[in-house]
Amino acid sequence: MKRESQYLVARRGVLQAGAGLLFAAALPPLPAWSVSPDHYRIAAAPARARLAGPDRPETDVWTYNGTVPGTLVRLRQGEPTRLLVENRLDQETTVHWHGIRLPNAMDGVPGLTQPPIRPGESFVYEFTPQDAGTFWYHPHANSLEQLGRGLAGALIVEEREPMAVDRDLLWFLADWRLTEEGGIAPRFGNRMEAAMSGRVGNTVTLNGRASEAEYFRTGERVRLRLVNASLARIMALRFEGHSPVTVAIDGQPCDPHEPAGGRLLLGPAMRIDVVLDMQGEPGKRYAVIDDFYDGLAYRLTELAYEERPPLRTHPLDASLDLPRNPLPEPDLATADRHGLTLQGGMMSAMMMRGGVMQGAGMMHGMMGMGGGAAWAINGMSMTGDGHAGMEPALTFQRGRSVVLKLRNETAWWHPMHFHGHSLRVLSRNGKPVPHRQWQDTVLVAPKEVVEAAFVADNPGDWMLHCHVMDHQMAGLMTVLRVD
């Protein structure tokens, strides 16, 4: 099936002679728009997509190269790449290569790192990915609407030595707010929502469509790359009858481990790579449930087993360890320590002080922050998507180790994304975080305190913001400078 093969990242026929026959489809050809594996052309343009199912109307979407999700960008670790982005929208855009440690000028933040790409114009992004893993790309201009209308795609940087699995699969998950007629509900940036959990939608797609089932064969081992490309929806995934093993988070390999309670907590913009040994019975189906929101659990898809004899009788005993990426290890003994306090939102003193929440003028003129600010970091609200002249909240000397203490004073969850670096997550509420977890998007629970460390080795002004897009737009954003 063509649809499936597109999200088959790679198949490793080396494991067993039979493995190569698993699916009749050949490896996907390179996307039409890619000139070569290291040279992509990506056009941001309107298109139509059937998101909600075959019996539902098509939806007008904005896409990268005409598909939802956009063209799968596959790069090789340590090899230079060139990505030409063409803007065929009627508004400015940029592309942020989420999680890639790259030069500041390639980071895609309008005003701060590059001029926005105007309609009809293009921009060439050039960088050499240092880290292998699962990443993604999306706009950083009018982000709430552009991402909410579909502009997003996966970016996979291949390891030099592939992992021993039968299939390497991508589940690119996105959340849409669709109207009865099948359109994308307008009215982005509802102020009440911006101060609560953001624009959570009503339709979740897996690789661009609502999924009834995904097909597997008993005995196979798959690497499943989960990407949460939602504007605001946090997911907690359970695989009935299966025990996924987390092998990488946000593209960075960790010690392989089963997640607490068998539940994969995946905030907006996060990625988790799991290895699944498919030990279900041929012909049977197992639900994949997202039960993050109380009382609103739903079935994301089903693991459907083909009626075929098992590929092998015992699970593979190949290693689940991925090779480490070349991340500099922070020196905690000498690190500079800084605090970033997340403030605001509904049920906070900031929102209710002085009656700012009352009447039609609510959230305006709060603390002199200009229209629409509902959130702040250390008392400062930067709103929007990024612009020139944003003063850094903190400045780090290049090469220094830094420990950031993220203190969430709010009553809401925040996936905090730091550009240009990966953060070693040290502790949550004082409790050490196991499994050597590095993340570029750290999900912080209400009232939680997270400590994370990194080496400030990438010079430039870097965004740090919440990836619930409404929260970013409404002030949960700041800039950190590496001199």
Place this chain on the structure above:
Amino acid sequence: MNRTIRFVSLTAFIALAGPAVAEPLQATLYKNPQCGCCEGYAAYLRDNGFNVEVKPTNDLAEISREAGVPEGMQGCHTTFIDGYVIDGHVPVNVVRKLLTERPPIAGITLPGMPMGSPGMSGTKTEKFVIYTVPKDGKAPSVYAEE
């Protein structure tokens, strides 16, 4: 307490509570699944004799909009009682006034989440202004002040 008195007081209780038990008003409250104060408001309505069904939803903004509540005047949860929308932490005496007067409007709203309002923590620091939610695209007007 002897057996007879106990019986009598129980009867008295039933008699007094009778009308409420016989005809409790049904309220359906839509709330953000992660917002805590809305449960406080549901409890407040229950304490005041309403039968409350709480429905968590991620579509609150759309539900509120479709009910006619203008953006910028939305409360943090949306309740439907007896054909009216009641948005936000509206005090129960204003709800009762609405249900008694039955004006030709879609409902009423107390925008935001003012401190000290029913279901909210804190002390009331200022007047609660409850606005009408008009049916016909007219501008909202003040319905009650508390």
